[in-house]
Amino acid sequence: MAIVDMRRLWDLDPDVVFLNHGSYGACPRPVLDHQTKLRRHLERRPVQFLSYDLEALLDAARNALATFVSADPAGVAFVTNATTAVNAIVGSMRFHPGDEIVITDHGYNACRNVVDHAAGRSGAVVRSASVPFTGLTPDAACEAVLAAVGARTRLVIVDHVTSPTALVLPVARIAAELEPRSVPLLIDGAHGPGMLPVDIAAIGASYYVGNCHKWMCAPKGSGFLYAAAGARNELTPTVISHGLNSPRTDRSRFHLLFDWTGTTDPTAHLSVPRALEVMGSLFPGGWDELRRQNRALALQGRRIVADAIGAGDLPGDDMVGSMAAISLAPLRVASNGRDRDPLTLLLRDQYRIEVPVSPWPQAPGRVLRLSAQAYNRVEDYERLAAALAAEGVRAAP
Numbered sequence: 001m002a003i004v005d006m007r008r009l010w011d012l013d014p015d016v017v018f019l020n021h022g023s024y025g026a027c028p029r030p031v032l033d034h035q036t037k038l039r040r041h042l043e044r045r046p047v048q049f050l051s052y053d054l055e056a057l058l059d060a061a062r063n064a065l066a067t068f069v070s071a072d073p074a075g076v077a078f079v080t081n082a083t084t085a086v087n088a089i090v091g092s093m094r095f096h097p098g099d100e101i102v103i104t105d106h107g108y109n110a111c112r113n114v115v116d117h118a119a120g121r122s123g124a125v126v127r128s129a130s131v132p133f134t135g136l137t138p139d140a141a142c143e144a145v146l147a148a149v150g151a152r153t154r155l156v157i158v159d160h161v162t163s164p165t166a167l168v169l170p171v172a173r174i175a176a177e178l179e180p181r182s183v184p185l186l187i188d189g190a191h192g193p194g195m196l197p198v199d200i201a202a203i204g205a206s207y208y209v210g211n212c213h214k215w216m217c218a219p220k221g222s223g224f225l226y227a228a229a230g231a232r233n234e235l236t237p238t239v240i241s242h243g244l245n246s247p248r249t250d251r252s253r254f255h256l257l258f259d260w261t262g263t264t265d266p267t268a269h270l271s272v273p274r275a276l277e278v279m280g281s282l283f284p285g286g287w288d289e290l291r292r293q294n295r296a297l298a299l300q301g302r303r304i305v306a307d308a309i310g311a312g313d314l315p316g317d318d319m320v321g322s323m324a325a326i327s328l329a330p331l332r333v334a335s336n337g338r339d340r341d342p343l344t345l346l347l348r349d350q351y352r353i354e355v356p357v358s359p360w361p362q363a364p365g366r367v368l369r370l371s372a373q374a375y376n377r378v379e380d381y382e383r384l385a386a387a388l389a390a391e392g393v394r395a396a397p
Helices: 003-007 029-044 046-068 082-092 109-122 138-147 171-181 253-259 272-280 286-309 342-351 378-390
Strands: 076-079 100-104 125-129 153-159 185-189 207-211 223-227 323-327 357-359 366-371
Touching (some): 082 185, 082 223, 100 109, 138 171, 153 171, 286 323, 342 357, 342 378
Antiparallel strands (some): 076 223, 207 223, 357 366
């Protein structure tokens, strides 16, 4: 399939260079068409669909997802997004004063807020492992996380792929190191499935949460929570509904709790198998080839932009998936008070390029993150590089 044909699978604005697939994904038209058909079935006979048909449909979608991420379907539950899953897991745990929760300084802000909220209510302490950006290796990442783990650690949260800095962390190694310490590991895999060949069983963490709407390209509102056999019995969803006191014995308590939290539109979850099918058909080599192509394009795009703005010391190629980040020099002017970096707005409004520039707690304080998906081309990164050069943007010294 030619690249031009791939671009036509998406409804993205053809006048905008879209290099921000990582934020909200982008759903191909055939998947959206499938969801529309499901919605029509639902609205034609709502009671039949939701009260009688839904469980079997969810089970089929769950099995397809579980196969894709190599997980036991008994431990997989659909949720609206990874943040909801983190809320459910952290909210189900009981922390006491002095207990410690370990995160990293590359973590997603919303998940940091979940942890801070839980710690504030319980008296627990949040410890942030400082993981370097430039020159980072898997060994250094693993050592940085483990150095923050102590005798009072009750939970460790690590991103599979960090959101602001786009680094692929060695989660399986971290899980293996934590196992003899009996410290549960929650992997925030918001960017993992679809970008990486995720094997949850091999990783061996207590919890893995992910989004289907990002790199799997399913509709918005499709995410999942995985809990290992020894970790799922005490979990409750963020919304308690009929499953809590259900007398049924034909389904697990875990699925009774999570599969029905009230009346919602479940078609995003039910469209996951179609998304797996559509995205897996883009290249002759299926998902493996798609992931290889996206990673190669992300690395090529990073090099094009890095050369244009003088970025030298970049994380190693083995830390990169389908996104890449470059540390930028600090702002020369004060922020305009919005929640977006002025450079993000400038590139969007003047150059028609959608790419995020985000704050970063480590000096110099901001990073540009680019994404690579099947609809992108090398010319997209060349256009970004030219815009940055024209504006005098430089990499961090």
